[in-house]
Amino acid sequence: MKNIITLVAGLIFGLGLIISGMTDPAKVIGFLDVAGLWDPSLMFVMLGGIAVAFVGFKFVQNKSEAIFGDPIHLPGRTHISKELVIGSLLFGAGWALAGFCPGPALVALGAGYKEAFIFVIAMIVGMYIHDHLFKACKITKAA
Numbered sequence: 001m002k003n004i005i006t007l008v009a010g011l012i013f014g015l016g017l018i019i020s021g022m023t024d025p026a027k028v029i030g031f032l033d034v035a036g037l038w039d040p041s042l043m044f045v046m047l048g049g050i051a052v053a054f055v056g057f058k059f060v061q062n063k064s065e066a067i068f069g070d071p072i073h074l075p076g077r078t079h080i081s082k083e084l085v086i087g088s089l090l091f092g093a094g095w096a097l098a099g100f101c102p103g104p105a106l107v108a109l110g111a112g113y114k115e116a117f118i119f120v121i122a123m124i125v126g127m128y129i130h131d132h133l134f135k136a137c138k139i140t141k142a143a
Contacts, residue, residue, distance in 0.1 A: 002068045014107045020045040023108040025099025025115060032096045094122075 021027040022045060030039035057074070065071055095101050100108065100119045108116035 013103070014110070017104045017107045018111075022101075022104040023111065023113075023116075025108075028099040028101075028104075029096065090126075094119075094126075098122075 017023050021042065027039060028042065030037060031042040033039075060066075060072055060074070063072055091101070098105075098115070098119045100116060102123060105116045105119045105123065109120050
């Protein structure tokens with residue numbers, strides 16, 4: 001049952017990304033082009049997502065486990081680090097250049113967009129670099 005609910009939730013999320021235009025790189029780039037022909041429509045998608053997430057976080061805030069008994073791990077407040085700022089800038093630059101972020105890229109990949117394939121490969125390479133090279137450098141530096 002848990003897997004079926006997870007599948008349905010993922011399908012609804014993917015459908016929402018398609019309907020909202022988040023899987024269309026041209027629409028995303030148009031939203032990010034604030035100095036040119038700005039398309040503000042994705043702002044409403046983001047505001048809707050923030051509202052839904054806010055309600056969801058409030059609902060689970062004082063719970064220790066999910067419906068099926070899995071533990072709930074909510075993010076805690078942390079400080080802003082150099083790594084966070086650099087990662088945020090890289091994420092934003094990649095989003096602006098490609099018009100994809102990870103979730104919509106996977107949905108677009110499933111729809112057969114070659115641009116999404118290229119983005120997902122680059123994303124996997126970036127994760128590999130982070131997990132193997134960046135962390136190794138950080139451990140060496142700390143020692």
